[in-house]
Amino acid sequence: MELGLANKVALIAGGSSGLGLAVAEELVKEGAHVAIGARDADRLARAEQHLRGLARGGKVMATRVDLREHGATRAWVEDVASKLGGPHIVVTNSAGPPPGPATKFDIVAYQEAVDTVMLPAINLALAALPYMKAARWGRLLLITSETVVRPVARFALSATARLGIVGFASALVQELGDCGVTVNVLAPGYTRTPPVERTAGTGGADVEANLRAMAAHIPLKRVGLPEEFAAAAVFLASERASFITGTVQLVDGGASVIG
Numbered sequence: 001m002e003l004g005l006a007n008k009v010a011l012i013a014g015g016s017s018g019l020g021l022a023v024a025e026e027l028v029k030e031g032a033h034v035a036i037g038a039r040d041a042d043r044l045a046r047a048e049q050h051l052r053g054l055a056r057g058g059k060v061m062a063t064r065v066d067l068r069e070h071g072a073t074r075a076w077v078e079d080v081a082s083k084l085g086g087p088h089i090v091v092t093n094s095a096g097p098p099p100g101p102a103t104k105f106d107i108v109a110y111q112e113a114v115d116t117v118m119l120p121a122i123n124l125a126l127a128a129l130p131y132m133k134a135a136r137w138g139r140l141l142l143i144t145s146e147t148v149v150r151p152v153a154r155f156a157l158s159a160t161a162r163l164g165i166v167g168f169a170s171a172l173v174q175e176l177g178d179c180g181v182t183v184n185v186l187a188p189g190y191t192r193t194p195p196v197e198r199t200a201g202t203g204g205a206d207v208e209a210n211l212r213a214m215a216a217h218i219p220l221k222r223v224g225l226p227e228e229f230a231a232a233a234v235f236l237a238s239e240r241a242s243f244i245t246g247t248v249q250l251v252d253g254g255a256s257v258i259g
Contacts, residue, residue, distance in 0.1 A: 004239025006031030006057065009086025011077065013037055013067055013124055014093035016047040018193035019143060019233075022226035023091055026234040028055040032089070035061040035080040059084060067094065067120035077127040088135060089237045090128040092121035092165075093143040095195065102156035110160060117161035122168050129172075129181070138181035139237040142169055146189040149248060150256040166248060173246040182245035184236050189252025190214050191224040219254035 010027045014020035015036025028034050028051050036051070038044045041064050048062035061084060065076045080087055097113040098105075121142055132138025144162040147155045165185065172183045190196060192211065200210035215222045229251045235241055236249065250256055 001240065003030055003234065003237075005089075005234070005237065007033065008088040008237075009033045009035070009080065009084045010089035010091065010237065011035045011037070011080050011087040011124075011128060012091040012093065013120070014095070015091075016040060016043040016062075018195065019188065019191065019226055019229055020091065020093045021047055021050075022230035023141075023233045024051055025054055026227070026230040027089070027237070028058050028060060030234065030238075031057045033059045033061075033084045033086070035063065035084060035087070037063045037065040037067070037076055039064065039066050067124060068116055070119075070123045073120065073123050074127045077124070077131075081131055086135070087128050087131055088137055089139045089141070090124060090132075091141045091143065091233065091237075092124050094120055096145060096155070097157035097161060099154050099158075100156060101153050105157060109157060113157040113161040114164065117158070118164040118168075121165050125168070125172070129176075132181045133176070133179050136180040139241070140169075140172070140181065140183045141233055141236055142166075142183070142185045143233075144185055144187050144248075146187050146250060146252045146256060148185065148187050149250055150252075170246065182236075182241065184241075184245060185248045186229070186233055186236070187248055187250045187252070188229050189218065189224060189250070189255045191226060191229055191251075193226060196223065215253075217255055217258055218252070219258065222253070224251060224253055 010032045012024050015024045016038035024034050044062050051060045147159040148162050148166050169183050201207040232251050
């Protein structure tokens with residue numbers, strides 16, 4: 001299937017590992033120019049080298065940036081635009097806040113969740129949208145989690161901060177109208193990323209056994225793979241998905257059906 005992504009410029013937050021890196025891998029294979037941003041310089045350098053090895057005609061750019069610094073985020077977008085063009089595709093992505101029930105945390109913890117999860121995603125989108133609107137072609141993908149669809153009591157901070165992203169996306173869809181920019185939210189369930197593997201191996205535990213336990217409520221009886229999530233993301237980023245906007249796309253192996 002031709003996805004129409006060759007020479008499109010994609011900007012991916014948190015692109016040095018996990019879901020962000022998986023999306024970047026699929027995009028470079030499609031011939032897109034890919035700019036990744038992250039905080040860890042060493043991991044970023046490894047990811048850049050890895051992506052260059054996968055690239056099929058597209059350029060790869062890696063930038064150390066802390067998306068909690070709003071000015072740095074805007075500068076990153078401007079730098080990518082000046083060097084690669086675009087951006088046409090923007091993927092927002094961040095690590096989740098600490099787990100725990102709603103009453104475990106004070107208001108400071110809720111503020112930190114908003115500052116580290118919700119506001120960086122909104123700021124990145126606002127910085128990139130003028131370029132997409134000017135090109136009259138854009139794909140904004142906002143990675144959240146399954147908690148925006150299926151609230152989980154022990155992920156109260158995540159649900160609170162990420163639901164704000166869903167509200168923002170819904171408002172954008174109505175405002176952007178027919179300018180050629182689509183906005184979709186991706187809501188992954190348990191996926192085999194480094195953080196999930198670290199959680200499964202806490203205290204020297206059997207990682208595979210704990211991953212199976214995590215998957216007990218998933219109809220497919222396994223956690224997802226990053227490349228499975230990336231396949232959904234890259235389709236939504238493509239020309240083929242031009243009539244899909246305003247959705248919250250679960251990638252959870254059917255877990256939300258069981259609850």
